[in-house]
Amino acid sequence: MLRYLYADELHKFPALAEGMFQDRADQFKTRLGWDVNVNEKGEERDQYDDLNPLYVIWEEPDGSHGGSMRVLPTTGPVMVNEIFGHLTGDSPIRSPLIWEVTRFCLSRTASPHTAGAIMLSGGEMMEGFGLTHIAGVFDARMIRIYRLIGSSPQVLGTQGSGREQISVGLWPYSAKDCSRVAARAGISRDLSRLWFKTAFGPAKQHRFALSA
Numbered sequence: 001m002l003r004y005l006y007a008d009e010l011h012k013f014p015a016l017a018e019g020m021f022q023d024r025a026d027q028f029k030t031r032l033g034w035d036v037n038v039n040e041k042g043e044e045r046d047q048y049d050d051l052n053p054l055y056v057i058w059e060e061p062d063g064s065h066g067g068s069m070r071v072l073p074t075t076g077p078v079m080v081n082e083i084f085g086h087l088t089g090d091s092p093i094r095s096p097l098i099w100e101v102t103r104f105c106l107s108r109t110a111s112p113h114t115a116g117a118i119m120l121s122g123g124e125m126m127e128g129f130g131l132t133h134i135a136g137v138f139d140a141r142m143i144r145i146y147r148l149i150g151s152s153p154q155v156l157g158t159q160g161s162g163r164e165q166i167s168v169g170l171w172p173y174s175a176k177d178c179s180r181v182a183a184r185a186g187i188s189r190d191l192s193r194l195w196f197k198t199a200f201g202p203a204k205q206h207r208f209a210l211s212a
Contacts, residue, residue, distance in 0.1 A: 001059050002121055002192070004199035006207060007052045019065030020057060021045060023107045032139065032163070048072060048079065048102070054206070056121040058114045067106040067114040071125070073208040074098045080135050080168050087157030087168045097132040098170075099125065099208070104142065116149045116185025117192075122171060123151075123178035124196040128204045133170045140165035150180035 003013070010017035021043030028034045028044055036044050051072060058066040072078050074093050078100040081092045093100075101122060106114055122134045136153065138146075140163065146152045153169030160166055171177075182189050200206060 002117055002195045003055075003057045003059055004121070004196065005055050005057060007049060007055070010055070013059075015063060016057060016059055016065055018043070019107070020055065020068045020105070023065055023068075024103055024105045026108065027105050028103075048077065051077065052207075054208075056118055058110070058117050060109075060111065064109075065107055066110040067118050068103070069101045069105070069118055069121075070103045072100050072102075074100055074135060075208075078102075078135075079137050084137055084157075084166070084168050087159060087166075089157070093135050093170075095132075096208075097130070098135055099131055100135045100137075102137055104136070104138065113185045113187065115145055116181055117187055119146070119149050119151055120178065120181045120185055120187060120192050121196070123173070123181060124192055126171075126173040127175070127178065128196055128200065129206055131173060133172050135168070135170055137166065137168055139163070139167075143167075148184070150184050151177045 005013065025038045025042055025044035028036045029038050037046065038044050048070065054071040055068055056071060057068040060066045073096065074081070075096055079102050080088065080100055081094065085092060104118065125131060126134060151171060153171045155167050155169045158165060158167040179189065182192060
């Protein structure tokens with residue numbers, strides 16, 4: 001199932017949180033060779049994890065971490081502006097209607113539908129909170145994954161080549177894309193909406209409203 005958890009709620013699911021940060025270290029440091037910090041617990045964390053972001057986490061049936069991504073509003077500090085702003089011509093992406101997703105991570109043992117389920121959550125957030133776009137930083141391998149899932153971004157800028165290629169892109173809200181991603185992930189929209197409603201309630205309140 002999909003869980004939507006703010007950083008200050010992760011203590012309620014310690015094993016799930018530990019698995020997420022350790023799988024991030026495995027993916028970004030070990031497999032991709034990125035220059036990221038890994039702490040003594042084998043967890044990959046950065047300064048954006050200190051901003052009480054929202055995490056979307058796929059929890060496997062045994063309670064383990066299958067995959068996840070981190071969400072922050074572009075009205076505050078975000079990677080697309082502070083670290084990769086040169087890829088957008090130094091024109092910041094800043095709007096209460098655009099949120100950033102980063103650290104898209106999949107466990108080595110993730111079930112086949114995990115990537116699609118996590119991508120589907122982006123559509124649920126856009127639909128549920130009235131967002132116009134999701135912004136993201138992604139590496140070259142993700143372009144093929146997005147295409148297979150059924151939701152490709154508009155690429156705003158790219159640097160590097162091969163495995164070193166990094167891009168910034170925007171996903172506009174599209175009901176058609178949501179339905180396509182759900183179908184390819186094998187998850188009904190009713191179930192996906194239930195997970196979202198369980199996290200945020202019928203009023204669909206999110207904490208980022210105060211900062212937006």
